Amino acid sequence: MELSEKSDGRGLVRTPSRxxxxxxxxxxxxxxxxxxxxxEKEDRARREKxxxxxxxxxxxxxxxxxxxxxxxVFWYLRRxxxxxxxxxxxxxxxxxxxxxxxxxxxxxxxxxxxxxSMPNPTNLHLFxxxxxxxxxxxxxxxxxxxxxxxxxAVSGRFWEDLxxxxxxxxxxxxxxxxxxxxxxxFGEDILSVWNRNASDGQAVMVLRDSIKKHLHLPASYLxxxxxxxxxxRDNSSYRNTWLRG
Numbered sequence: 571m572e573l574s575e576k577s578d579g580r581g582l583v584r585t586p587s588r589x590x591x592x593x594x595x596x597x598x599x600x601x602x603x604x605x606x607x608x609x610e611k612e613d614r615a616r617r618e619k620x621x622x623x624x625x626x627x628x629x630x631x632x633x634x635x636x637x638x639x640x641x642x643v644f645w646y647l648r649r650x651x652x653x654x655x656x657x658x659x660x661x662x663x664x665x666x667x668x669x670x671x672x673x674x675x676x677x678x679x680x681x682x683x684x685x686x687s688m689p690n691p692t693n694l695h696l697f698x699x700x701x702x703x704x705x706x707x708x709x710x711x712x713x714x715x716x717x718x719x720x721x722x723a724v725s726g727r728f729w730e731d732l733x734x735x736x737x738x739x740x741x742x743x744x745x746x747x748x749x750x751x752x753x754x755x756f757g758e759d760i761l762s763v764w765n766r767n768a769s770d771g772q773a774v775m776v777l778r779d780s781i782k783k784h785l786h787l788p789a790s791y792l793x794x795x796x797x798x799x800x801x802x803r804d805n806s807s808y809r810n811t812w813l814r815g
Contacts, residue, residue, distance in 0.1 A: 626670060636672040639739040641699035643668050644678065649691040660704065668699065675737055685726035688754045694729075696736055697749030703764075705798040709748050714768035714797035716778055717808060718761040718785070725752070725759035728785055732761055735784040742780035743773045753807070760808060768797035778815060 623640075630637040644666040647659070667678040688694070693703075701709035720728055729752045735741055736750050746765045753760040763781055767773060778793055787793075794811035804810055 630671055635674075638670055638672065638675070638737060639744075641668065641670040642675075642737065643697055643699055645693075645695035645697065645703050647693040647695070647703075648689065649693070663703070670699075679733070685729055685752065685754065685759065686722070690754055690756050692754040694752040694754075695749060696733060696751075697764075698747075701748045703749055703751065705802050709766060710764060710798055712768065712798075713748065713764060713766045714774070714795055714800075714812075715751075715762040715764045715807075716774075716781060717794040717796065717811060718781070718787075719794075720759050720761065722759050725754075725761070729759075729761060731785055732763070732781075740780075740784060742776050746770070746773050746777065762807075764798075768795075768799075775815070 626641070627637045646664045646666050647662055649662070669675050669678055682694075695703040697703050698709075701707055703710075705711065718728070732750050736747070741747055741763070743765070746767060748764040748766055751760075751762045751764070753762070763777065765774065765777055774795060778795070781787070781793070782789065782791065792814045794808075795813040795815070796808070796811045800810065800812060801807055
């Protein structure tokens with residue numbers, strides 16, 4: 571630092587001089603971390619998706635249709651006997667139909683077989699577009715699912731109620747919900763609601779209460795919850811559940 575001299579009437583005083591400023595000089599940029607880069611990518615993808623959704627809504631309204639909050643996909647899985655593997659699971663998973671309007675939903679849903687006539691074991695999935703019904707999918711891997719075990723005589727009605735709640739975006743913390751699954755089994759049928767974040771205890775419990783409300787389940791009915799990472803470890807969807815409530 572340079573020093574300048576000036577007089578205060580009693581003698582010379584040496585004071586620091588101001589550094590010379592370079593025009594348009596900018597402070598050095600901080601290095602971007604991987605976390606910052608990933609967040610920027612996620613934010614950009616979210617903005618692009620929101621723009622696409624606004625355009626879709628406008629296009630469907632102009633066509634005289636009734637757009638839904640989200641685009642959805644129905645998937646079908648017919649479980650084959652033998653050794654289970656992730657590869658065989660994905661190979662047997664079939665996309666049935668996509669829809670994004672009220673009209674599109676009813677056109678496809680009215681042609682579905684009744685739950686009571688579906689073969690054992692069968693899975694029917696309804697998920698938001700862009701999320702595959704797999705534990706490892708980026709939209710699911712940090713989440714888990716609430717499980718509802720039902721008598722086969724009533725499972726069809728409860729499944730339809732859950733489908734309508736999902737399509738109509740009626741479940742609380744709806745943005746956290748990825749999809750729903752009907753699992754037709756020999757002794758019972760099982761419904762499950764998949765959410766994005768298993769570590770958000772408040773969101774998990776509020777979602778449970780919302781499911782009970784829309785399915786008119788008694789408050790005393792015990793549902794089960796299982797994170798997807800636990801399912802990956804024991805290779806089971808419905809055994810060894812972590813939480814009952």
